[in-house]
Structures are given as C-alpha cells and as structure tokens.
Amino acid sequence: DRLTNERTHRPKQSLWGVVQGAQYEDLRRQATRGLVQLSKQAEAEGKRGFGGFGIGGALEKENLGTIVGWCSDELPENKPRHLLGISEPDDMFTAIEAGADTFDCVAPTRLGRRGGVYTLDGRMNLMGAKFKRDFTGIDEEFGGYVSENYSRAYIHHLLKAKEFLAGTLCTIHNLQFMISLVDNIRKSIDGGYYEAYRDEFMGRYYANKK
Template sequence: MADNQENTSADAGAGAADLSFEVRTRLRDSDSADAGAAGNAGAAGSAGASADAGASARLNGGAGGLGRTGVIKTPHGNIHTPAFIPVATKATVKTLTPEQVRSTGAQAMLSNAYHLYLQPGPDIVDEAGGLATFENWHGPTYTDSGGFQVMSLGVGYKKVLAMDTKGRSEADIIQQQKKRMAVVDEDGVDFRSVIDGSKHRFTPEVSMQIQHQLGADIMFAFDELTTLVNTRPYQEQSVARTHRWARRCLAEHQRLTDLRTHRPPQSLWGVVQGAQYEDLRRQAARGLVQLSEEAEAQGNRGFGGFGIGGALEKENLGTIVRWVAEELPEDKPRHLLGISEPDDLFTAIEAGADTFDCVAPTRLGRRGGVYTLDGRLNLMGARFKRDFSPIDAAVGGYVSENYSRAYIHHLLKAKEYLAGTLCTLHNLHFMVGLVDRIRESMEQGRFYEFREEFMGRYYGPAWRERLG
C-alpha cells in the first residue's frame, strides 16, 4: 500500500488561511451495477446466482451517491478523504514517534482534550505553539471535546464503546451512581481526575477554551454521549442538551477566535447524537445545521464540519450514517468518531462519512494483534514461534519488509517494548493504506469491485452477511 505523502508537499500550504472542504468525486450508480455483476460472476459457495444478486441489490441499493472523495484544507496541510486518522490521545500515538506515524501515510492525528487538560495542561501546549508544534507533528490535528469521557467515566462501558448490547444488562453497561467519576447536569459535567482523583468541571465554554489553547486545526463541540440502554425520553433530553451546548460552543468559539488572532484559525465541528432513533438523528443534524447558518448570517463562524458520534449497534452503522449525511450540507466534511474495523470503514464510506478515528489498531497492536489481508492474527500464538515469514508481504511496509512473525512473537513473549512498536506501526500502515486504497478505488470508479476483492479475502465467502 503506497504511503500518502502529498500532505507534506506544496499541497500543504493550500489552506493556510482557514479550513475548507472540496468534494472531488462521488460514488456512481454505475459502480454499484458493475459490482453486482462482478460479484455474481465471481461468488463462490453454496448460494446461487439469484441469492448473490439479491444480496448485491440489498447492499448497494440506496447508496444515493453519499460516498465521496475530497480534500479538507487546513492551516497545517491538506487531508485527502476518505482518510483514517490515528489517535494520539496524550499528544502521542502510543509506542510510535511522529516520524513513524508519518511513515505510515497518516495525514493527521487526533488528540484528547480531557487528557491533555489534566496533563500537561493546555497552557503548556499553547505556550509551545500549539499541538502540532508541541508533538513535532507539523501536520493537521484534531482534538475531541471531552464528551466521550462524560460517557465513559459517568456511565461506563468500562472505557470501551460497545457496538451492541447483546448479552449485556444495564448493570454491565451503566455504572451505579456511587461508582461514577462524572455527573452531567444542564450546565456541564463534574468529574474526578483519573490521575489523582481531584475534582474538575467541564462546560461547553471550558471545552472551547481548552481546545483553543491546544490549537488543533479541527475541534469538536462539547456533547453528551449516551448509552444504548438509556431510555427514549432521556435520549430526547440529551439531544436537546447537546444542541444547547453546541450553541454555547459556537458563541465561545467566536469570542476566542476574535481574541486569539496570533494563532491560526481553528474549525469547530458540531457532533450529531441521537442513538439509533432516526427522528432524533435527523433532528440533531438539522438543528446543528440551523445553528451554523444562524451564526454565519450574523457574520460569525459556523460549524466547519460535523462529527457523527454516539453508541450504536454495528448492524445499524451504515443506516445511521446515511440518515445523518442526508441532513448535512454537501460542502462540509463528516467525521465518524471511533470506527476502524475494515467492514465498518466500507459501510461508513459508502454512506457518506469522510474521516474516521479509532484506538483499535494501536490498542490491538500493543497486545500482539495484527491485521493482514487474510484477517487478523495474534502473534502471541505458539504457532508463530518458528514462523519466519513477514506479517503480510503483500501489504508490505517497514515491519513486513524487515521483521518476521517469529521475531515479533519472541518480543511479545519476552515483554519487550519493541513488540508494541512493530505491531502498532504495521497496523497503522495497514489501516491508513486500506482507506487510501478505498479512496483510490472511488476515484477510479471501482469502489464496489475493490470491496468485493478485499472483503472476500479478509472475511471469507460469508462477508456479505457482515454488511446487513
């Protein structure tokens, strides 16, 4: 998979004044039709051609041209979309240097406002010249608002956003009040530090102040992320609260933009919540668009893009992204928060998402899990002890070109830090490269053909079942 280094070329200065988004190509109906024919001709297994045709029609129907390629232009460089954005939670992608992250073809990194607020403090990052300078990245950066921590510390999922509730009870997902480290009210959220237990408070205004000091090109409005087991009435209340918080974020964003003219302009993106309810998702999206238009009509800054957040079941991912994308402006980018499995990427891109972030590739790598074109492997397994082949020669990259599975297995068993570095580096190369190849397939008019090729090899003959 070829590295995408356009971001560091002359392209990088194109959007120095502010953020903008240009749509380059769109999924075409002919792509879908061609894919159906190719899929039917090449399908294997007991299912007949008629079954394949039905599956193809189901998968491809209603795509509506929402998938697109484009360019997000920021003061620190351009992001060619669709793009996978590695997570640098505390201003670092764990186990990797920024130079190593760049070598994977990554175009931007996303850091966490909550964690950087606690340590080292946003004033330190601001004094250093902003996040990109502080972490020696010198490319586009994102920060999330801290809204995820409202959920993970306040109501659980034990720091992991579950994609479904099958086999889970409310007790499994929502922590009891006495165990909560964060409590939400109308004005904001009170929480305790995960470092020392000290008390803190986030409001929409505080989140904007922190994110302005961090200086990321793209930042997200402060929102409340609910769980799948919250009641419908609470989801309604939460969407309304997130809307009110978004209005306050826009006002504070404008105030800080006017005040901090010594720093490059930053783009604030609204976050669409609403769980798995179509009316709430569409209402939330329309409400954010209205807020943005009202701000712009007054000569102020509106939302530069939109995030799609919230807990949702995997089987509904594409449907929910499509609901939201249908309500959002065509000239604004859409970021899907916390998604990285290969099938989810194809589904979300088809439905209209432009960029993605997730800790899964790095967290998996630190535990010995690696992606290959034939599926995931765990190099801790005994069968790799004498396996001197690369992780995946076809994927290539620095790790596969220089190290064997046996060597990495040894490092993992010996608990050497290098194991996490090599597995993480490989996984980011794989994931960034996969989305680059999806983008190329869209530009070439062969998205569905490429999906057929990749998914059939990665998941096997039953891959269509994963897409609903």
C-alpha cells in the same frame, strides 16, 4: 471564531458539532438539524460556524450504515463528516457508502498492544505459538516498514517477553494498513472501480471468517 480572529498568525480554529441520538432515527435527525441550524446562525452573524460534523454515540455495528445515512441526509454537502469509533474494514466501506468522509478509532492501537495485526487475509494474533519460528514478515505482500524489517517470530518473542516494542511495532503496522486501505478506497472512487475493489478486498479479508 474568537480564537481565529485573535491569533491570526496561527492556523484557523475549527469547532465541530457531534451528532448523538443512539439508534433512534428521530433523535439522530433532530440532533443533526439542530447542529446545522446553529452553524447557519453563526455564519449569518459573520462567524465561522462549524467546520464539520461528527457522528458519534452508540453505533451498533449492524445498524452502522443506516444511522450514518440518517445523519448524512440532514448534513450539508460542503462540510466534512467524521465518524467516531469504527474498527474493522467492513465498517469503513459501509460508512463511506453512507456518506462518511473521515474516521477514527482506538481499535488499531488497542489491537496492536495485544499482538493483533491486520493482514490482507484477515486479522491474526502474533501471540500464537505457531509464530515462534515464523521468520516471515507480518504481511509481506502488503509490505510496509514493520513487515520489511521485523519477523513474526521476533514480534512473538517481544510479546512473550512483555517488551513494549511489540505493541509499538504492531501498532505502526496496523495504522499503516488502515491508512493504505483508505488511500486505496479513495483511488478506487476516483477511478470508478470502487465496487470491484470493495468486493475483492472484502472477499479476501473475510474469506476465513464464518
């Protein structure tokens, strides 16, 4: 609030409260209520309050939706909810259904540095020997800058040669894949066909996963 008032020529500052509490419902709800109360108190004093709320801490994958749901029950509808640290498409669908709005995670970049890439048919690792003479793009159906300009074989070569460009290209592809996924989810919600899109995407992405 102070920085916003002092620097009127700059974009407004936004401080977010982050909910902790691990896997415990009572702690999650207590933390959420406390942060909401802090924000309301600041707003009552004429200050900005929290711009939004983050949901962080230890989030077991199998309990992700349940934990986000506990927090969403207590959070105001008029402020965004940001979920920290998710990695796979199924996490995103689960979190969205439980009330999360935005996300972040190191997974797309960490995976990319090791040659791992997302495709419409699931994840694959370009370090594999089978890609040595595979001159197709990473995922030509998905498209994107990397798939349209570099082959799997070339990226495989870069990985084997320990060239940093390999991680850069895989990371660009992974980020574009995730951003496209979120865009499509938003469109499906607006268009009223979210469940159909989710089932189609998930059925294909995880088709080969036991």
